[in-house]
Amino acid sequence: MRKNMTTVAVVTAALTAALTGGTASATTVSLPQETVPSRIAVHFDLAKGQMPENIALSPDGSAYVTFAAARQVALVTKKGETRILATLPAPADGGADTPVLKFALTTGIVRTTDGTLYFLYASGSAETTGLYRLRSGGTPTRVAALPATGLPNGLALDERSKTFYITDSALGTISTVRLGGHRASVWSSAPELASTGFIGVNGLKVRDGAVWASNLDKGTLLRIPLRQGRPGPITVKAKGLAGIDDFAFAGDQVIAALITTGRVVRVGAKGKVTTLLTAADGLQNPTSVAVRGRTLHVPSAAYTTATDPNLVLATLPRH
Template identity: 65%
Template sequence: MFKKLSTSALSAAVLVAAAAAALTPVSASAVSAPLTSARIAVHFDLVKGQTPENVALAPGGAAYVTFAEGRQIAEVSPRGTIRILATLPKPADGGIHTPVLGFPLTVGIVRSHDGTLYFLYATGTPDLTGVWRLRPGGEPQRIAALPADGLPNGLALDPRTRTLYVTDSVLGTIWTVPTTGGTPTAWSTAPELASTGFLGANGLKIHNGAVWATNLDKGSVLRIPILRDGRAGSARTEATGLPGIDDFAFTGHGDQLLAALNGPGEVALVQPDGSHSIVLTSADGLQNPTSIALRGDTVYVLSAAYLTAKDPNLILAHLND
């Protein structure tokens, strides 16, 4: 998550979004190895609050997306059809007290093997902020409350232990919550997770026996081992120099990962030694990318256009070996 559109930007985006909706998929002009064949596959509607914040892929080809400003969970079919599955209730105060951002938003999302979706909702109010669940054909329900003065953001599922991990970008904390719900536990409050003024701990993944997280303010990637008793080990910084880093995904080549750099409008390929190169840019259609996922050798990159205020979209690219 990066930044909400200003009122003036949102108003200006009405005309821009209408024009963007008529665009057909286009070929990228700046994609770099190991990515190829990047194209815009889906254009979202900015006027409807379709700012894609996070994504979870399903085996059948669908992608489940949180629309942050729309407070919605949506299914995007392989053909690009958008179906709204749920709209979360708006808080009584309008969400103006949501920390840092000042608007209510749906954030991280994961999917379990049985099709259940778990996602985060941040409102700045104690009655709505927390971890939510949506079973196939059901209604959304909150299964765990999280601090209203925090900003739950990234979400990851460890299917082995049926544990959900949550980053809090304001409180600098990684929480754990059982998939059955209940009281959250502060799993790690390592200083590396802290904000320096805007948003700290952000994207989140479980990988090779560790929790990996990004810190947007510090432009870093962190690794925290999961100890045998489930507690957090010592945090270690694996990469730096990644301004505006949001979500990320591992490529399947060890600890190599692709990272969305929200503010700069880029995607970086980060190597296990911490070095990185830029593989997608705004010339490829990126509009403040927020999330990345991989299905086989296909890379999904979602952009929310928080700052550009035009054409939130889904870009597909091919990942070469």
């Protein structure tokens, strides 16, 4: 327990300094707000490092999350029970060589149709940083190494091409790994992906012939068309989203977590931004979102608030 609390203290101190130190260049703007029904469905254990960074949904209503500070992958059942599925080995230095954040962490997660989980681990070590696979009842296996000098963060799978897309928030790149392959290749290193001092390209989704990504420092939502598998010109679909982390689609709208300002917002097809959830709904540094039907799942890591990491469920309005 003492070791876990020390890790949490290091994480909180490092991220508080970074997230509140003015490193993000995006400007927070006043946004209209819409009231949506919400509740805190699950409370996680901060003392155990259960800071949820990313989420993937299962057809049975359960969810899979990565616990960043604990270096874990967990199942959250429909009843709200938390079951640890895997814990990644701590690097010898405790993660101090992990770029930007200075602690080892599990980040993006994807569930394939056969129930296999794929997730990212950033450790600052060439031996362990990379993309991992976790089959039901099995142990995690690294399927692709990623640069130890980077911070692999967002993960998405293009089902059509059977290709994973991976953001690196430190190196400012998006890389690809074939579903059955073991080699990562840089797909884009466009300037729009770079940071301005802290976290650059972050969240990631593939939709309708394009890769969508967020840039936390710049507060932007980006669309990159797929041109026979290669990146086309980048379009900024929304800006002024200070501290944007990961996001998901709900129809033709984007629902995004703003980690630094503690909000979840909706970005309309024409770029209009509306606030849906705030700290008043229980958000504590929301990191990602997942949507099934009209139900919105929002994990909060409490990185800087150090209070009640949780999972909020909300009902999206009809549009």
